[in-house]
Amino acid sequence: MDKINKQTRPIFPFTAIVGQEEMKLALILNVIDPKIGGVMIMGDRGTGKSTTIRAIADLLPKIEVVTDDSFNSHPSDYDLMSDFVKTQIDNSVNISTHSIKVPMVDLPLGATEDRLCGTIDIEKALNEGVKSFDPGLLAKAHRGILYVDEVNLLDDHLVDILLDSAASGWNTVEREGISIRHPSRFVLVGSGNPEEGELRPQLLDRFGMHAEIRTVRDASLRVQIVEQRAKFDQNPYDSIKEFSDKQSDLKQLIINAQNKLPSVKVDYDLKVKISQICGLLNVDGLRGDIVTNRAARAFAAYQNKDEVEVNDVKQVITLCLRHRLRKDPLESVDSGMKVEQAVSEVLF
Structure with a gap:
């Protein structure tokens, strides 16, 4: 590892994390489409x-940011610039940038x-x-x-x-x-x-x-997690080096998905089915419909697809809707299970 890396605090590699697939997927989709x-x-x-x-x-x-700007302004995207940087650009002032x-x-x-x-x-x-x-x-x-x-x-x-x-x-x-x-x-x-x-x-x-x-219950998986963590604590730079190829591959997948996202389409019939599921679950407002459409597009882009398929919706819809259901203290069915039941009724 070079000196610069050794001066910064080592971070446990994302690709070394065992299990917790739901959390990892939610984070990846959010960085593809914030x-x-x-x-x-x-x-x-x-x-x-x-x-x-x-x-x-x-x-x-x-990311590339404008130098001497307190807001991490983007050098060319107007939506991500501070008013100060916009004024400089409008007045044809040359701005310098650096990466952070x-x-x-x-x-x-x-x-x-x-x-x-x-x-x-x-x-x-x-x-x-x-x-x-x-x-x-x-x-x-x-x-x-x-x-x-x-x-x-x-x-x-x-x-x-x-x-x-x-x-x-x-x-x-x-x-x-x-x-x-x-x-x-x-x-x-x-x-x-x-x-x-x-x-x-x-x-x-x-x-x-x-x-x-949830806490992992499988004994062999728990041992794997403990060993992975112990190895990192003992020599973090060796552990980072071991996963560097996987890290680079995932980073490239995310970049490709971010670039592909604007061109990913959702078929009208599939949009209707997403809204049917939201209606079936009595989801208040339209936030659930909007987020599910966005997340499905991000997932399709992550899979390098041009159009969202039924399976892409199935992969993300529980994450998007389970917290929007009305809580009934007397009901024993988990909200995630209720979403899955509604999905199986509408999406065959």
Whole structure:
């Protein structure tokens, strides 16, 4: 390994993670199409949630950003630029760029709204007439991943802000009549343990996907996971080297899928069937229909297909709908099973 790699903290390779296929698929689809709306990962303690999320961020190709810009602005995509960079481009000012790793931002549970959104220096604005803005975590997460561990314990007000920014792609800070906005498009990943309480249904519904993970019960698989982790802890650079080919292959698959995504089609009849399933399950609103269509297209692109097939929908629909069903405390059927039953009725 070269010196640069050895100076940075080694990250457990994504392709070395054993099991938890549902969580891995949800994360891959969200990085292929961030407009899916993020993923909520609920599961037992010690099941590798944080490890997997850091690993997917480390796997992704570097992104090109405008130098001396606090918002990771894209040099050519208007939707991903700050207003400052847009003004420079409109005035034909030459901008310089450099490459950075995809931002991976952790939101601590005790974070304040100012820490999340950023702050405006009112004194400077009044005395010098200059808009001075200290960017928050939403600015740092632009074009990257924002991870909230134990999101079900986070203040509802902050969860609302997070979900609004994730949906709109912008963060607006207003104080004393001064308003500043900046792009904030990121993949929102929340994780939590159901024992510590569920997220409110109206907030949960706004996560694109919901992955459930359970502790592996198979003894031989548990041994494999323990050995894999022990090997990495003993010599992380050897472990990274061992999986470098698999990492490169998966990275290329994701890049190819991102490029292919705009051209992937969904047949009208299949769209109707997706909506039939949502209707059968009494899913409120249209978010379930929209997300399932997006996720199916992302999955088809990941499989290098030009058109979404029935099987692509089957692979993703439970992830997209299980958290949108109305909870009946007296019902013993798992929400994932209910989705599968509805799918088997509509998609033969």
